[in-house]
Amino acid sequence: MTLGLAAPLVLLTAGLVALPVLAHMARQTPRERRAFGAMLLLERVVKRLRRRRRVKDPWLLLLRALAMLLVAVAVAGPVLSYPGGIPEFGGSGRVVLVLDRSLSMQLVDGGGTLLQRARAEAKEALVGLPAGALVGLVVFDGEATRLTASMTADHGRVDGLIDSVQPSGGTSELRRALVEARRLLAGEPGEVLLFSDQAGPRMVAEARAEISLLVGAGNTVIPFPIRGDPPRNIAITRAVYGDGLEGGQVTVRLVNYGPDPLEVSCEVVLPDGATIPIFVDVPPMGETEDRITVPTEAEGGVGRVSCDDPDLGADDQRFFHLPRVGASRVLVIDGDPGDTPTRSEVYFLERALAPWGGARTGLTLDVASTVGLESLDAEQHRVVFLANVSDPRAYGPRLVEFVRSGGNLVISGGDNVTAERYNAALEGVLPAPLRAPKSLADRSEDGIPLSLPDTRVPLFAPFSAGGRAGFGRIRGNRVLTFDDYAETESVATLLSWDNGLPALVERRIGEGRVVVWSGTFDLGWGNLPLQAAFMPMMQRLVSYLGAEAGVAAARVDAVVGERVSLPLPELAVEPIVLGPEGVPVRSRVDGSRLLFIPEAPGAYALAMEDGPVIAWTAVNTDPVESDVRSYEDVARVAREIDPDLLQRRVDLGRPAMGLGLLLLLLQVLLSLRGGAP
Amino acid sequence: MGAEAPVWDAEVLARVRHLHMRARHLTDALLTGPHRSRRVGQAIEFADYQEYVPGMDLRGLDWRVWGRSDRLVVRRYEAETELPCTLVVDLSGDLGTGETSRTAYPPLEGSKAGYAIMLAGTLAYWLHRHGEPVGLEIVAGEGMQHRSLPPRGGRSHLQSLFLQLASARPSGRADLLPALSRVGGRLKRRSWVGLITDGMEEPSRWLPALAAFARRGADVRLFHLHDAAEWALDFRSPALFFSPEGGDALAVDPGGAQEAFEEVVREYVEEVRRGVVRWGATYLPVSTDEPLEAVIVRAITGPRLEGR
Numbered sequence: 001m002t003l004g005l006a007a008p009l010v011l012l013t014a015g016l017v018a019l020p021v022l023a024h025m026a027r028q029t030p031r032e033r034r035a036f037g038a039m040l041l042l043e044r045v046v047k048r049l050r051r052r053r054r055v056k057d058p059w060l061l062l063l064r065a066l067a068m069l070l071v072a073v074a075v076a077g078p079v080l081s082y083p084g085g086i087p088e089f090g091g092s093g094r095v096v097l098v099l100d101r102s103l104s105m106q107l108v109d110g111g112g113t114l115l116q117r118a119r120a121e122a123k124e125a126l127v128g129l130p131a132g133a134l135v136g137l138v139v140f141d142g143e144a145t146r147l148t149a150s151m152t153a154d155h156g157r158v159d160g161l162i163d164s165v166q167p168s169g170g171t172s173e174l175r176r177a178l179v180e181a182r183r184l185l186a187g188e189p190g191e192v193l194l195f196s197d198q199a200g201p202r203m204v205a206e207a208r209a210e211i212s213l214l215v216g217a218g219n220t221v222i223p224f225p226i227r228g229d230p231p232r233n234i235a236i237t238r239a240v241y242g243d244g245l246e247g248g249q250v251t252v253r254l255v256n257y258g259p260d261p262l263e264v265s266c267e268v269v270l271p272d273g274a275t276i277p278i279f280v281d282v283p284p285m286g287e288t289e290d291r292i293t294v295p296t297e298a299e300g301g302v303g304r305v306s307c308d309d310p311d312l313g314a315d316d317q318r319f320f321h322l323p324r325v326g327a328s329r330v331l332v333i334d335g336d337p338g339d340t341p342t343r344s345e346v347y348f349l350e351r352a353l354a355p356w357g358g359a360r361t362g363l364t365l366d367v368a369s370t371v372g373l374e375s376l377d378a379e380q381h382r383v384v385f386l387a388n389v390s391d392p393r394a395y396g397p398r399l400v401e402f403v404r405s406g407g408n409l410v411i412s413g414g415d416n417v418t419a420e421r422y423n424a425a426l427e428g429v430l431p432a433p434l435r436a437p438k439s440l441a442d443r444s445e446d447g448i449p450l451s452l453p454d455t456r457v458p459l460f461a462p463f464s465a466g467g468r469a470g471f472g473r474i475r476g477n478r479v480l481t482f483d484d485y486a487e488t489e490s491v492a493t494l495l496s497w498d499n500g501l502p503a504l505v506e507r508r509i510g511e512g513r514v515v516v517w518s519g520t521f522d523l524g525w526g527n528l529p530l531q532a533a534f535m536p537m538m539q540r541l542v543s544y545l546g547a548e549a550g551v552a553a554a555r556v557d558a559v560v561g562e563r564v565s566l567p568l569p570e571l572a573v574e575p576i577v578l579g580p581e582g583v584p585v586r587s588r589v590d591g592s593r594l595l596f597i598p599e600a601p602g603a604y605a606l607a608m609e610d611g612p613v614i615a616w617t618a619v620n621t622d623p624v625e626s627d628v629r630s631y632e633d634v635a636r637v638a639r640e641i642d643p644d645l646l647q648r649r650v651d652l653g654r655p656a657m658g659l660g661l662l663l664l665l666l667q668v669l670l671s672l673r674g675g676a677p
Numbered sequence: 678m679g680a681e682a683p684v685w686d687a688e689v690l691a692r693v694r695h696l697h698m699r700a701r702h703l704t705d706a707l708l709t710g711p712h713r714s715r716r717v718g719q720a721i722e723f724a725d726y727q728e729y730v731p732g733m734d735l736r737g738l739d740w741r742v743w744g745r746s747d748r749l750v751v752r753r754y755e756a757e758t759e760l761p762c763t764l765v766v767d768l769s770g771d772l773g774t775g776e777t778s779r780t781a782y783p784p785l786e787g788s789k790a791g792y793a794i795m796l797a798g799t800l801a802y803w804l805h806r807h808g809e810p811v812g813l814e815i816v817a818g819e820g821m822q823h824r825s826l827p828p829r830g831g832r833s834h835l836q837s838l839f840l841q842l843a844s845a846r847p848s849g850r851a852d853l854l855p856a857l858s859r860v861g862g863r864l865k866r867r868s869w870v871g872l873i874t875d876g877m878e879e880p881s882r883w884l885p886a887l888a889a890f891a892r893r894g895a896d897v898r899l900f901h902l903h904d905a906a907e908w909a910l911d912f913r914s915p916a917l918f919f920s921p922e923g924g925d926a927l928a929v930d931p932g933g934a935q936e937a938f939e940e941v942v943r944e945y946v947e948e949v950r951r952g953v954v955r956w957g958a959t960y961l962p963v964s965t966d967e968p969l970e971a972v973i974v975r976a977i978t979g980p981r982l983e984g985r
Contacts, residue, residue: 030914030915030916030917030928031917032914032915032916032917033916033917033918033919033926034912034916034917034918034919035773035774035919035920035921036774036907036918036919036920037771037772037773037774037775037789037875037877037904037907037920037921038771038875038877038903038904038907038908038942039771039877039918039919039920039922039924039927040877040878040879040945041877041908041938041941041942041945042910042918042927042929042934042938043927044941044944044945045929045934045937045938045941046927046929046934048937048941049934049937671930671933
């Protein structure tokens, strides 16, 4: 706030202040002397008045001095300038209205959202513009969009466009909006009216350079601050699954941007629909983290944390990735414990399927001898590996029942495997009857390589983006062979050796599958476990067999309004992106990537029609956007660039003159009443 | 009197003449009713009858009335003895101020002193015409130090009295308490005293001097002289007010102080009046714009109770 003078030199007349002082002094010693014969009485009067004047005289003098000073200041034309308020606008004839529709503008205050207020104020400003003034309209969230291609004098159309502005859950990229506004003005001076809450620590700071450009070009940026009073918001700014008790823990962070402490009711919804209610105490202007324990069994996918907040609902939920927990157990029947790790299928399978104890893959590997098959439970084990088991006949019926009830059985070769026993035990569920193993090369030789997989096959679809070539390095020295079989809907050869022998054959029986790997999972008949493709292949196989969505499906985090780019497998059929409601979302393929822009928070699945999910995208709002507090003011930034901008000026001349004259009148009345000259 | 008044001074003589003429003129204009002595006793002129009561002097019995009406009454006579009258005139410096007096001569026009001298002269002449011995006591005044003329009759004494009055000028401080106490102490018993003063000293300081008069049984008439303009503080411009008797000057805007001044005057007059009455004297407020004859009528015919 500054005080200036239109005519500072006139202030020299402030010397008039000396007049009342002189008058005051002159009053004390009048020039005229008068002989008076009743001094006794006069002394009594003076004594009586002096008691009053002791107080009144200094005030009288002050009153007079103040009155003269005010008159002098009034003549000098005092002008009070202070920041704030909204100055006059529209004089340039070129006005760009910039509307913020970002997430924070959904804040409810006074019965409506900030965006509703912004629209109303923008319409009001539009009405106040001179007829014929050229107007442009820009809306912004994470992106800025020109709703008018160019400046237009059709105010009615702009009014309609303002009505059509809808809220988004995106961020606030004010800088981009100002760039668009500058382009609309096309280099000619104009005014940019900004209708925004200017909330968050980044918004204005990042736009500083663009504001400077605009102001430097002779434009005026006039902010219309639209804020909650006071701004309040509860937001979930973080939800992450991690290691912990039982099935792991989801860490949830709540932030309170309001002035009052709150107890917030929240709930965590896991991908399988399980709901865990919690209550979180959040301090004012502070944050709280809470940990929610996940059950020992839970489906993988995208979970959700939500809480109750009447102020800004858009950021009251947060989506997080959850790997399959517990129920994704794989049972490995170890038919050949082996004396060294290299001769143990279990050793390699454990490292391929459940590295670091399975925490990152969501897999839990149970290892048992054939005795474990006695308690085989399809609800508990989704996949059973028969690793070099010599005689499964005793458990044949149970295994068949397991497959028919939706279980998945993986059979691998090995020195213990006897075709007749397997054919007898698993008759009717094998892709084809087994034959005796066949040597392809001597152990000292490299063996026959594996043909590269067909990535159109769902099992190998994820390898379209990379890793496919790694399959060519897998070699086999000895393999199981099959009776001749025909490819049908239920029987398919998924992989073959380079010499044409089947390497991986599948048979579907209802929901269950039986997959036969003709090699071994250790180094007995080939080099598979030492190849880079081993781990992804085995994990993908388990996922393909329905044990776990886990690492098989890519997990991506994204922000509402920001473009998501997913690696695209080489598929004959273009996958689709399913939004939170299961409805396909508009997307496009750009080379080997699929692009889409999520417009709402939620779980977005990249999948083929009726196929497994290739990637999960947990889309959330930008936590920064939840911060509804003001950090920096556009007006202040503009004033830093040009101090004369956005100043409200008040002419104090007339009030000062009026007050001065009033004080003069008052002192006259006082002096008349008190006997002072 | 430190310095004798120059009787050959033409100006003084002119003043004496003026005073004499004015006094005579005023006196003649007044009612020439009998001037009665307060004292009643055995004398020449019959006054009235009184019923005889045992113990009275039998010499006063009126036998003729007894013969005619069989009633015993005693004749009473007015005692026509001389009543010594003393005029005490305050001619202190403050009396030299004033503007509204219509009765004075150069250079005392308008002043209270002029009025006081004229009032004293007229009273003296009037008393002289009634055969009363008149004395004069001037308190303060230029060149005066309590000039005292004891009460006497005779034209030459009257001329001396006029000369004293005419040559007096207001000056100095009256210091009423010792001055009046001294005058009171010199009085004959049962005198008539006309005290002409502005009383511009703290009443609590000088009013006790009236005790000396009361002790002598004097009939004191206090002419409390004031100038109407002064008591109304009727001046236009602010000024530095000062007393001719000395003391600090005061800067006062009359316009602003008038209201308070009126209030002070009221309180002061009441204070003086109460004091005067308390000591058995008669209080006669006199404004200098009041005709002299009216004042004298009030003084000689007005009830002794005036002012009580």
